[in-house]
Amino acid sequence: MNGSLVQQLPAWGAVAALAVLVLVALSGAAADGLVTARAERRRGGGFAPVAETARLLRQRPRGTVAADTLLRRVGVVGLPVAAALKVAVLPVGAWVVSDLAVGLVWFNTMDVMVWALVWLSGWGPNSVHSLVxxxxxxxxxxAYELPLMFALTAPAVAAGSLRMADIVAAQDGLWFVVWMPVAFLVFCAAVLAFSLQRPFTAPLSPDIAGGVLAELSGVERLLLLAGRYLLLAAGSGFGVALFLGGGAGPVLPGWAWFLAKTLVLFWLLLTIRRRVPALRPEQLMAPAWVVGLPLILLQVLVVAVAAVAGKG
Amino acid sequence: MLSAVLFVVLAVVAISAGVIVFRTDSMARATYALAVSFVSVGIMLLQFELEYIGVITILMMVMEMAIMAIFMVMFMGMNPALMPMDMVHNKKASAGIAAGVFALLTAGILLADWPARHGVPAVDLTASLGEAIMGPKMLVMLTVSPVLFATLVSALVLANPRGRYAPSPVVPVEPENDDGGSHQGGGHDGHHQHPGGAHS
Incomplete structure (x- = not known):
């Protein structure tokens, strides 16, 4: 297949994609504020993220002794940057910022970046709780990365390409979620995990005084909190492109369908993460590798057999 | 022109990050300086339009550095990784080896009779790379990769005693009966059933 399936946007496309990503993430934060307010029997709450942003921007930065400021800043600034770089290869309807031939691997690379960035945010403050x-x-x-990598393999094998546009195009007749339900579920769980949402909040858990967040204040705390929402929003977008047919849909243009599906998946993930308890850090390895890994390998096997049978 | 400038900048970043690895006194900084160096090399590979190799280099190296941070705490005695430490040892010999290797490689680059390029790059570089690496040895690869993968997974599963605080599927603790501590009463059997597990 060639790269003419989608149109690469000029330079302003990157800015537009970033703005859309921020708006989608903000919508999730606002929805979360509304639900929290309702649960606490308060009115409103939709402007909670704006208010929190304003509060954190005005907050006096608080430092620790012998902190590694450089590494801490790299870590917290990197999270939103990683989310933005993910979106750069995501086809929104017929448009994409960069039609990279290995877009799927690029996405995977950016979510491995999150490993380093969260650890650096924890290392930087020179505090026990953050480091833990x-x-x-x-x-x-x-625990989650290996199942995630195999979940990403399934759509790539079915489409015979690592280019995101090809993967979207290969779902012309049938969305991948229909015959790759296990891969989709594993992918969604991994999206919650790499965006540090429940049930994967052990790194930020109250039993270690907020963990990575313990010593972060002001703009840095804002960047880390916003980074979690941005990563979740970007992950939802990839869920739509990889499993839910991208911008496919009747009447409305592709970008509208794409954004609608992304918002629905994003809000669904936000709802799920409110309703599940947090896992302790040592509780994930056994289920992820003993149950998840064999299941996802079977899923990839089914997909591979179907792909070979379809060609022959 | 622009790409040449970018190449030079990336090369300078890669080399200076490599120097920082040995100049800094923090294990974390050394680790991630090495990651920066490798990421620059990965972007250089992207410049050569070797997209798959470039992106996978960045992925592997960043992941490797993150894993190295785990090993730092797991296996380094007395945890010097958390303290300032010197990043070099055996200075004279390693400087000699480094200079020798550099001279050898540079001589090789300058003196080799490089062939001119014939033909054009394939349309799908990722596919042709896979074909070139694995084409004639596909059967070997197909056999080796599941075996390797199964070995890795099972070694890790065997090595990990299901977390530190609680066994994940709850299994009763095996009673210890091979030390002398509980034999002092003598005579009565069933000493391994005393309540509470006296030896912790």
Whole structure:
């Protein structure tokens, strides 16, 4: 297949994609604020993320002794950057910022970046609680990354390409979620995991005084909190492109369908993460590798057989 | 022109990050300086339009550095990784080896009779790379990769005693009966059933 399936946007496309990503993430944060307010029998709550942003922007930065400021800043700034770089290869309807031939591997690379960035945010403050939080994330990451990689393999094998546009185009007749339900579920769980949402919040857990968040204040805390929403929003977008047919749909243009599906998946993941309890860091490895890994390998086997049978 | 400038900048970043690895006194900084160096090399590979190799280099190296951070705490005695430490040892010999290797490689680059390029790059570089690496040895690869993967997974599963605080599927603790501590009463059997597990 060639790269003419989608149109690469000029330079302003990157800015537009970033703006859309921020708006989608903000919608999730606002929805979360509304639901929290309702649960606490308060009115409103939709402007909670704006208010929190304003509060954190005005907050006096608080430092620790002998902190590694450079590494801490790299870590917290990197999370939103990783989310933005993911979106760069995501085809929104017929448009994409960069039609990279190995877009799927690029996505995977950016989510491995999150390993380093969360650990650096934990290392930087020179505080025990933060460091324990950073290591807890690595423990979770070791457990979820391998199932995630195989979940990404399934659509790539079915489409015969690592280019995101080809993967979307290959779902012309049948969305991948229909015959790759296991891969989709594993992918969604991994999206929650790499965006540090429940049940994977052990790195930020209250039993270690907030973990990675313990010593972060002001703009840095804002960047890490926003980074979690941005990563979840970007992950939802990839879920739509990889499993839910991308921008396919009747009447409306592709970008509208794509955004609608992304918002639905994003809000669904946000709802799920409110309703599940947090896992302790050592609780994920056994289920992820003993149950998840064989299941996803069977899923890839089914997909591979179907792909070979379809060609022959 | 622009790509040449980018190449030079990336090369300078890669080399200076490599120097920082040995100049810094922090294990974390050394680790991630090495990651920066490799990421620059990965982007250089992207410049050569070797997209798969470039992106996978970045992926593997960043992941490797993150894993190295785990091993730092797991296996380094007394945890010097958390303290400032010197990143070099055996200075004279390693400087000699480094200079020798550099001279050898540079001589090789300058003196080799490089062939001119014939033909054009394939349309799908990723596919042709896979074909070139694995084409004639596909059967070997197909056999080796599941075996390797199964070995890795089973070694890890065997090595991990299901977490530190609680066994994940709850299994009763095996009673210990091979030390002398509980034999002092003598005579009565069933000493391994005393309540509470006296030896912790």
């Amino acid at each position: 939080g950073g290591y807890r994330f690595l423990a979770l990451a070791l």
